[in-house]
Amino acid sequence: xxxxxxxxxxxxxxxxxxxxxxxxxxxxxxxxxxxxxxxxxxxxxxxxxxxxxxxxxxxxxxxxxxxxxxxxxxxxxxxxxxxxxxxxxxxxxxxxxxxxxxxxxxxxxxxxxxxxxxxxxxxxxxxxxxxxxxxxxxxxxxxxxxxxxxxxxxxxxxxxxxxxxxxxxxxxxxxxxxxxxxxxxxxxxxxxxxxxxxxxxxxxxxxxxxxxxxxxxxxxxxxxxxxxxxxxxxxxxxxxxxxxxxxxxxxxxxxxx
Amino acid sequence: xxxxxxxxxxxxxxxxxxxxxxxxxxxxxxxxxxxxxxxxxxxxxxxxxxxxxxxxxxxxxxxxxxxxxxxxxxxxxxxxxxxxxxxxxxxxxxxxxxxxxxxxxxxxxxxxxxxxxxxxxxxxxxxxxxxxxxxxxxxxxxxxxxxxxxxxxxxxxxxxxxxxxxxxxxxxxxxxxxxxxxxxxxxxxxxxxxxxxxxxxxxxxxxxxxxxxxxxxxxxxxxxxxxxxxxxxxxxxxxxxxxxxxxxxxxxxxxxxxxxxxxxxxxxxxxxxxxxxxxxxxxxxxxxxxxxxxxx
Amino acid sequence: xxxxxxxxxxxxxxxxxxxxxxxxxxxxxxxxxxxxxxxxxxxxxxxxxxxxxxxxxxxxxxxxxxxxxxxxxxxxxxxxxxxxxxxxxxxxxxxxxxxxxxxxxxxxxxxxxxxxxxxxxxxxxxxxxxxxxxxxxxxxxxxxxxxxxxxxxxxxxxxxxxxxxxxxxxxxxxxxxxxxxxxxxxxxxxxxxxxxxxxxxxxxxxxxxxxxxxxxxxxxxxxxxxxxxxxxxxxxxxxxxxxxxxxxxxxxxxxxxxxxxxxxxxxxxxxxxxxxxxxxxxxxxxxxxxxxxxxxxxxxxxxxxxxxxxxxxxxxxxxxxxxxxxxxxxxxxxxxxxxxxxxxxxxxxxxxxxxxxx
Numbered sequence: 001x002x003x004x005x006x007x008x009x010x011x012x013x014x015x016x017x018x019x020x021x022x023x024x025x026x027x028x029x030x031x032x033x034x035x036x037x038x039x040x041x042x043x044x045x046x047x048x049x050x051x052x053x054x055x056x057x058x059x060x061x062x063x064x065x066x067x068x069x070x071x072x073x074x075x076x077x078x079x080x081x082x083x084x085x086x087x088x089x090x091x092x093x094x095x096x097x098x099x100x101x102x103x104x105x106x107x108x109x110x111x112x113x114x115x116x117x118x119x120x121x122x123x124x125x126x127x128x129x130x131x132x133x134x135x136x137x138x139x140x141x142x143x144x145x146x147x148x149x150x151x152x153x154x155x156x157x158x159x160x161x162x163x164x165x166x167x168x169x170x171x172x173x174x175x176x177x178x179x180x181x182x183x184x185x186x187x188x189x190x191x192x193x194x195x196x197x198x199x200x201x202x203x204x205x206x207x208x209x210x211x212x213x214x215x216x217x218x219x220x221x222x223x224x225x226x227x228x229x230x231x232x233x234x235x236x237x238x239x240x241x242x243x244x245x246x247x248x249x250x251x252x253x254x255x256x257x
Numbered sequence: 258x259x260x261x262x263x264x265x266x267x268x269x270x271x272x273x274x275x276x277x278x279x280x281x282x283x284x285x286x287x288x289x290x291x292x293x294x295x296x297x298x299x300x301x302x303x304x305x306x307x308x309x310x311x312x313x314x315x316x317x318x319x320x321x322x323x324x325x326x327x328x329x330x331x332x333x334x335x336x337x338x339x340x341x342x343x344x345x346x347x348x349x350x351x352x353x354x355x356x357x358x359x360x361x362x363x364x365x366x367x368x369x370x371x372x373x374x375x376x377x378x379x380x381x382x383x384x385x386x387x388x389x390x391x392x393x394x395x396x397x398x399x400x401x402x403x404x405x406x407x408x409x410x411x412x413x414x415x416x417x418x419x420x421x422x423x424x425x426x427x428x429x430x431x432x433x434x435x436x437x438x439x440x441x442x443x444x445x446x447x448x449x450x451x452x453x454x455x456x457x458x459x460x461x462x463x464x465x466x467x468x469x470x471x472x473x474x475x476x477x478x479x480x481x482x483x484x485x486x487x488x489x490x491x492x493x494x495x496x497x498x499x500x501x502x503x504x505x506x507x508x509x510x511x512x513x514x515x516x517x518x519x520x521x522x523x524x525x526x527x528x529x530x531x532x533x534x535x536x537x538x539x540x541x542x543x544x545x546x547x548x549x550x551x552x553x
Numbered sequence: 554x555x556x557x558x559x560x561x562x563x564x565x566x567x568x569x570x571x572x573x574x575x576x577x578x579x580x581x582x583x584x585x586x587x588x589x590x591x592x593x594x595x596x597x598x599x600x601x602x603x604x605x606x607x608x609x610x611x612x613x614x615x616x617x618x619x620x621x622x623x624x625x626x627x628x629x630x631x632x633x634x635x636x637x638x639x640x641x642x643x644x645x646x647x648x649x650x651x652x653x654x655x656x657x658x659x660x661x662x663x664x665x666x667x668x669x670x671x672x673x674x675x676x677x678x679x680x681x682x683x684x685x686x687x688x689x690x691x692x693x694x695x696x697x698x699x700x701x702x703x704x705x706x707x708x709x710x711x712x713x714x715x716x717x718x719x720x721x722x723x724x725x726x727x728x729x730x731x732x733x734x735x736x737x738x739x740x741x742x743x744x745x746x747x748x749x750x751x752x753x754x755x756x757x758x759x760x761x762x763x764x765x766x767x768x769x770x771x772x773x774x775x776x777x778x779x780x781x782x783x784x785x786x787x788x789x790x791x792x793x794x795x796x797x798x799x800x801x802x803x804x805x806x807x808x809x810x811x812x813x814x815x816x817x818x819x820x821x822x823x824x825x826x827x828x829x830x831x832x833x834x835x836x837x838x839x840x841x842x843x844x845x846x847x848x849x850x851x852x853x854x855x856x857x858x859x860x861x862x863x864x865x866x867x868x869x870x871x872x873x874x875x876x877x878x879x880x881x882x883x884x885x886x887x888x889x890x891x892x893x894x895x896x897x898x899x900x901x902x903x904x905x906x907x908x909x910x911x
Contacts, residue, residue, distance in 0.1 A: 013764065073783060089777040094769065102769045102781075122765055257665075
């Protein structure tokens with residue numbers, strides 16, 4: 001039972017407002033963990049803390065046994081943590097394939113000078129990278145549009161593209177922030193399939209979602225946040241019927257799956 | 258003689274200059290409060306205040322007060338024009354484009370002024386005579402007192418405007434929460450329009466007050482505008498009180514620095530202060546509602 | 554009736570397509586790799602024109618192209634920082650000046666050969682950019698613009714005051730012509746080939762850079778700093794490095810400038826020049842390498858032409874600036890290309906509509 005990501009008593013306050021209160025979570029390797037909760041519960045804040053965009057007021061976060069609490073976002077990415085954003089951050093000024101290639105940044109060699117001089121290893125790297133990027137696009141179903149500019153894609157396709165960018169990093173841990181938001185039911189189904197396939201390939205996934213149906217279907221374990229507190233954690237069925245969860249989310253009515 | 262001896266006199270000069278910077282800074286802040294735009298042409302409003310007044314006196318032979326009034330009105334109209342012709346068409350453009358557009362406007366205004374009114378420096382007679390008053394060993398001209406008084410007076414007017422009048426409150430609202438303001442019927446563009454007029458007017462008044470102290474010429478606006486901006490950032494970006502405080506602090510520091518470094522470097526002092534502030538405390542002395550130091 | 558429609562349709566679209574094809578021959582593209590190759594046929598057209606141009610131009614016009622080439626190097630460097638990485642600098646004239654003064658001081662006082670001074674200028678400018686960049690580039694938008702402007706002004710103040718080092722307001726005279734291995738570039742013609750040769754080398758460097766992962770890193774930083782850091786891009790480091798590179802370009806340009814006009818004085822490195830270079834990049838298009846070069850040629854020619862109407866020149870210049878910004882906020886090249894794409898897809902849609910009607 002190896003936990004890839006360990007969050008220990010994390011608290012975060014903003015100017016006196018306590019966004020997260022001594023949250024402790026474990027994400028086991030090779031599993032899909034869902035993180036749900038009403039809006040404002042602190043889910044995206046937790047993501048920001050894990051990826052280093054913000055610093056916790058107290059507590060520690062470790063990845064693969066290593067303390068990442070005070071690392072910079074790009075350092076954490078280097079360790080193998082990829083993420084997508086709730087507010088879609090597709091790189092609209094580049095082509096679809098370039099978005100994927102950007103994800104491979106840490107896996108390619110070279111700096112400014114060597115790139116400018118187009119030294120041999122740069123050339124080799126680029127050729128291999130293009131091939132791999134196309135494979136990722138094929139997995140996502142976007143290969144046909146590889147030369148399009150990213151902003152030309154539809155919303156659902158852009159969400160896939162952002163996922164692809166994170167995948168291009170070959171991450172060990174993938175943090176997905178509301179990946180299903182704004183997608184049609186068919187797109188949600190496709191997304192769920194892909195996430196399961198990623199889990200089967202060995203990637204550990206932590207998903208923040210509002211889409212109950214998808215989470216309950218694919219998650220191995222679910223954690224529920226409410227007002228900065230962890231109010232439930234366990235397999236989806238147990239959480240679904242947990243009275244605290246029902247109260248927090250829907251004020252007494254049953255959980256809509 | 259040790260440099261320390263000069264300090265009181267330099268302080269007086271610094272306070273005067275500080276009042277000028279404060280006025281220019283108020284102009285910047287007014288527009289920023291309405292629209293988050295930084296108007297690089299702000300200094301030109303000040304310059305035009307003085308130059309146009311001079312023109313009305315010498316060219317049209319009008320009496321001093323009337324000329325000043327007309328000049329202020331003309332500059333306010335120029336401010337409105339600036340909004341209509343430059344800012345409004347670019348209301349959806351990026352920050353960079355807006356910066357470049359106001360820089361362009363600044364070029365147009367200063368060089369048209371050179372074209373229409375000539376490039377020689379202009380001077381205006383002081384309001385109440387030029388006999389310096391002696392206060393505790395320091396010489397202050399009455400004009401300086403006018404300038405300092407005007408700075409506080411205009412600050413008071415702005416305060417009343419934004420807190421007591423509907424228009425002022427509307428301007429505040431549209432800057433704090435544009436969507437909300439829109440939904441309650443406040444036209445953002447109209448607010449920005451007024452803001453340009455108000456800050457142009459303030460700049461012009463500053464120009465009329467200041468020209469008797471220092472000469473003004475077509476290219477004086479740029480540097481003045483920059484320093485006024487620095488003052489606004491120094492005191493606390495986006496706050497009227499910050500503009501006033503920043504103006505005086507900048508004026509005093511700049512003035513007293515001559516005691517310690519060669520006078521040619523004086524203009525550089527403001528920019529060094531800018532870099533220091535931006536690096537160490539971008540919020541400014543009094544803090545700023547607009548700058549989020551978390552993500553800075 | 555359907556047949557008539559078809560013919561009508563063909564004629565009009567032939568004109569469109571013909572026009573578009575003609576325009577696309579000459580105008581630069583926004584940066585779209587994987588649509589085109591590294592060197593297109595169009596590049597040979599440009600190269601050929603560049604090589605042959607001085608033979609048909611009169612001497613004063615060749616001089617104009619010499620200046621345009623120098624500004625083009627400036628614009629190219631800035632386009633990496635502004636057009637690709639999306640950061641604003643209103644103080645690049647200072648790096649230009651640093652390069653010019655470095656060459657001036659090294660060649661006139663220490664007898665350093667111009668080639669050495671050339672590279673030294675790039676290094677010194679890069680060093681200043683590194684020192685300034687680290688703290689300043691934490692800022693964004695307006696504040697970065699103002700900080701760089703502040704730096705530019707401080708540079709001018711220091712240059713004007715340190716009479717012993719820089720000759721103060723009058724500057725330094727008698728900077729020797731650029732010379733390599735005994736060959737001296739003393740005529741406009743020779744200088745033309747020197748400068749445009751350097752530019753071509755720098756363009757190749759820039760093209761490589763932009764095609765590589767660092768080029769993508771620049772665009773990513775411009776698009777979304779959060780996304781960029783989430784894929785492992787060290788945003789702060791990238792910003793500083795591209796700033797340093799663009800300053801090095803400016804330093805090289807400054808060195809060439811000093812060799813060409815033989816003097817260095819503060820007047821040539823003012824805020825106005827910084828604004829001009831930014832205009833070149835904006836007009837040329839963000840995310841574009843050739844665009845700013847064309848814009849540099851155009852704006853150099855424009856300022857020269859306006860110089861004839863001395864008093865009217867500057868206000869008109871300002872008005873033109875504003876108009877360009879209003880009508881082409883993404884740069885001339887980009888706008889026209891966007892129209893091209895639109896028109897082509899319009900044609901495609903019409904075609905499909907035709908088939909449906911049948």
